[in-house]
Amino acid sequence: MNDWQTTIGLEIHVQLLTNSKIFSSSSTAYGSKPNRQASYVDVGMPGTLPVLNKSVIKKAIEFGLAINGSISKKSIFARKNYFYPDLPKNYQISQLDLPIVEGGFITIEGDKGILKKINITRAHLEEDAGKSIHSEQNNCTYIDLNRAGTPLLEIVSEPEISSALEAVQYMKKIHSIVTFLQICDGNMQEGSFRCDANVSINKKGDKQLGTRTELKNINSFKFVEKAINYEIRRQIDIVEEGSKVIQETRLYDEEKDITKSMRSKEEANDYRYFPDPDLLPIEIDSDYITQIKSDLPDLPDVKEKYYRTEYNLTDEQLNIILNKPSFIKIVDEILDISKIDPIKIINYFISSLYPKINKDNFSLDENPYLPKSFCETIDAIENGLIPKHSLKKIIDEIFLNKDSVSEILQKYSSEEHDDDLIDQTISDIIENNKKQVDEYKSGKTKILGFFVGQVLKNIKGVNPSIVKDKIIKALNSV
Ligand code: ADP
Ligand code: MG
Numbered sequence: 001m002n003d004w005q006t007t008i009g010l011e012i013h014v015q016l017l018t019n020s021k022i023f024s025s026s027s028t029a030y031g032s033k034p035n036r037q038a039s040y041v042d043v044g045m046p047g048t049l050p051v052l053n054k055s056v057i058k059k060a061i062e063f064g065l066a067i068n069g070s071i072s073k074k075s076i077f078a079r080k081n082y083f084y085p086d087l088p089k090n091y092q093i094s095q096l097d098l099p100i101v102e103g104g105f106i107t108i109e110g111d112k113g114i115l116k117k118i119n120i121t122r123a124h125l126e127e128d129a130g131k132s133i134h135s136e137q138n139n140c141t142y143i144d145l146n147r148a149g150t151p152l153l154e155i156v157s158e159p160e161i162s163s164a165l166e167a168v169q170y171m172k173k174i175h176s177i178v179t180f181l182q183i184c185d186g187n188m189q190e191g192s193f194r195c196d197a198n199v200s201i202n203k204k205g206d207k208q209l210g211t212r213t214e215l216k217n218i219n220s221f222k223f224v225e226k227a228i229n230y231e232i233r234r235q236i237d238i239v240e241e242g243s244k245v246i247q248e249t250r251l252y253d254e255e256k257d258i259t260k261s262m263r264s265k266e267e268a269n270d271y272r273y274f275p276d277p278d279l280l281p282i283e284i285d286s287d288y289i290t291q292i293k294s295d296l297p298d299l300p301d302v303k304e305k306y307y308r309t310e311y312n313l314t315d316e317q318l319n320i321i322l323n324k325p326s327f328i329k330i331v332d333e334i335l336d337i338s339k340i341d342p343i344k345i346i347n348y349f350i351s352s353l354y355p356k357i358n359k360d361n362f363s364l365d366e367n368p369y370l371p372k373s374f375c376e377t378i379d380a381i382e383n384g385l386i387p388k389h390s391l392k393k394i395i396d397e398i399f400l401n402k403d404s405v406s407e408i409l410q411k412y413s414s415e416e417h418d419d420d421l422i423d424q425t426i427s428d429i430i431e432n433n434k435k436q437v438d439e440y441k442s443g444k445t446k447i448l449g450f451f452v453g454q455v456l457k458n459i460k461g462v463n464p465s466i467v468k469d470k471i472i473k474a475l476n477s478v
Contacts, residue, residue: 004202011195023051060101072099124156352391389460426470
């Protein structure tokens with residue numbers, strides 16, 4: 001096995017997060033009844049014409065910029081002709097020459113833990129096909145065209161990936177970029193993110209790549225790894241027996257953990273690609289690209305470096321914050337406003353604010369004062385004006401009542417200052433613990449902790465620093 005090296009190139013299909021389809025106004029929502037979301041355009045009725053959904057262009061450009069690719073000022077749609085029951089037009093609208101994104105790269109952690117650059121050949125727009133549903137019970141195949149016309153961005157890598165694990169790393173990185181940019185929901189079970197893996201082997205040191213097979217439509221990180229590893233083993237066995245690998249398309253069988261031949265591989269010229277006469281070339285002006293670029297959030301990689309060097313945030317904290325642009329935006333503001341230790345304020349953020357904003361479409365626009373209100377609340381807690389245990393309730397109130405955090409804080413601080421109760425409790429404790437009082441008097445100030453602990457036991461949620469001050473006063477006047 002050591003004589004061989006593996007080469008992998010991935011084609012990832014990313015379903016773009018749009019409300020309507022790429023060339024029609026039907027909904028793209030997942031899970032409705034079969035053929036309820038297929039318009040005349042999607043079912044390929046003669047005489048209907050596709051109309052491009054502008055938002056797919058924006059999303060493709062965002063991706064292209066995020067990977068440092070170049071955005072084509074002019075790109076064209078082409079017809080990829082083939083016959084299949086779930087493709088009623090008998091062609092898929094895709095891009096061949098002049099795809100919307102060319103070039104670019106991402107960086108992954110390679111096999112030896114060393115950072116490795118993987119170049120991206122291109123990313124092009126296309127429409128998805130429908131689904132064939134085979135029923136053994138009824139001995140027939142049903143066609144569901146709800147998915148037909150769903151917008152896809154196909155991201156094609158150079159054959160620069162060297163192992164199944166690197167392929168998983170690459171896929172995860174692309175997944176994190178498209179979900180972070182919110183151009184894809186990333187749901188792999190529903191097929192919103194899936195890939196074809198091209199795999200070949202050759203002798204170590206050989207410049208020429210071996211014959212590849214293409215493993216179709218894999219929709220989990222685990223299966224990509226397993227399918228590729230199986231395929232590598234299979235190809236090595238074939239070559240070591242003196243036979244040749246055939247260029248073909250194969251399917252991964254999850255249950256048996258094997259790949260199976262599906263069809264011999266088509267070449268581009270089998271598809272008779274030609275520019276789609278129904279669609280004008282897309283022309284994108286530089287101002288539009290510049291605008292998108294200036295609105296593009298920093299990617300997690302860039303932010304991670306910044307948080308580590310500027311604020312020393314921990315891995316655990318970063319794992320949470322770097323998930324969504326909205327978290328990053330809030331955290332940036334909080335770090336900017338807050339004067340307390342960054343690690344501490346971020347821990348407060350993670351335990352109290354994060355669970356509230358960790359839902360699909362939270363946006364800071366809903367509550368622009370949130371970071372400021374949050375910081376004021378934490379300040380009040382740190383200064384002993386408000387008990388820590390009220391934080392959750394206060395956050396809930398901030399979400400309901402968006403502008404007056406000072407009123408909310410007032411309410412919780414008055415609740416806290418039940419001075420009489422605290423004073424009474426302290427004097428009872430002093431009364432009942434004469435020995436400890438003597439110890440304190442003889443200079444053992446560490447015993448203070450004991451008294452504070454007793455009070456905290458009796459009054460749930462009371463602020464320790466207030467209690468401590470009161471105890472010192474009380475002990476000194478005994
Ligand atoms: P097609 O559209 O026919 O599948 P492309 O030539 O665009 O083909 O290549 C598709 C993918 O296959 C790319 O990701 C590319 O990196 C990869 N690839 C090409 N040649 C090889 C090879 N010999 N071994 C492994 N991957 C390869
Ligand atoms: Mg392919």
